[in-house]
Amino acid sequence: MRADAQRNLARVLEAAEEVLARDGLSAPMREIARQAGVGVGTIYRQFPTKEALYQAIVVDRKRRLAEEARALSTAAEPGPAFFAFFARVVEDATAKKVFADALSEAGIDVKAATAGTYDIRGAIETLLTRAQRADQVRAEVGMPELLALLTATCLAAQHQGWDERLRTSTLEIVFNGLRP
Amino acid sequence: MRADAQRNLARVLEAAEEVLARDGLSAPMREIARQAGVGVGTIYRQFPTKEALYQAIVVDRKRRLAEEARALSTAAEPGPAFFAFFARVVEDATAKKVFADALSEAGIDVKAATAGTYDIRGAIETLLTRAQRADQVRAEVGMPELLALLTATCLAAQHQGWDERLRTSTLEIVFNGLRP
């Protein structure tokens, strides 16, 4: 790969991350190209389609979250670890518009694209199970309910632009519902 | 107003309700016209813009929900009344795509358009206050948190298509968080 092409790829990824975080999925390719200082053709040389580009962004973000989840899964206190991760994801979604969009609109595609490489779902499930064994989360809470609540808070936090105060107090209510 | 025009208006409203419920805000005007069996020009005779049409639909739905809220606000048991209304709104959002879209995207416009005619916010606040006085909802829950949770569950329920089982179990967790 030529050196300049590699430099441009990095620029494109950086610009895409920023623009998609700000404007969400509806951001035009031209805007990403403009911010990266390249032509649209340059983007299409690396990514066959718009979806491929934002999937690369989302997959990377999911990968990082999976790493955080795995890091927390061996924490001494399973309860705080679980709730900290939940809050972390919501905080992330508040600032990054793509992520919440991806959770809903392209959820299935992204899930399919990331299956096999790493296992964020499994990492979350470990956090949940450990917290339940430590009696910090009610036993009848399953993965479907947990993912539903995660999606719900992420979507609303992003769409309405929850400030930190509202995010904290609202999550406190949800966490109270999860606790025994 | 001519008789046929009146008939067409009714058809348009009915078709718009159905199409917007199914496809959300992104539904094209042509699709609504097609389903109503009229030309697009006929819709534009009654509604100056697409936004005006779906606002008419959303405003009507909010009006009906406000009526339900007011009806419940004199119920004998404030706790069940409050939670029943919450579940009712989420159930509604699950089936009607426009509504959740409206909660987020055009929330401010809709709020402005409906201000004065009726007071859904006030009706909800009454339900909350009564439930709190009856010690069925924790005192530190405010309207911002309540609306945040309502929006969150509505958005996720619609985007992910929660079935009745998931909706019930997830709301149970949220309700547990709201209870003292």
Place this chain on the structure above:
DNA sequence: CTAGAATCGGAACAAGCGTTCCGCTTGGAA
């Protein structure tokens, strides 16, 4: 340094959208 291949930029294309417009149709008062 040079040639040739890799890469780039952005005009051009196709598709889908909201909205406008106008020739034709039709309801209903006279």
Place this chain on the structure above:
DNA sequence: TTCCAAGCGGAACGCTTGTTCCGATTCTAG
């Protein structure tokens, strides 16, 4: 029944997308 204005349908317009394409440019092996 007649007549004309109110109403209709849907082609056409303008705009914004994602995507393609090719002449111009730039890198780098030899």
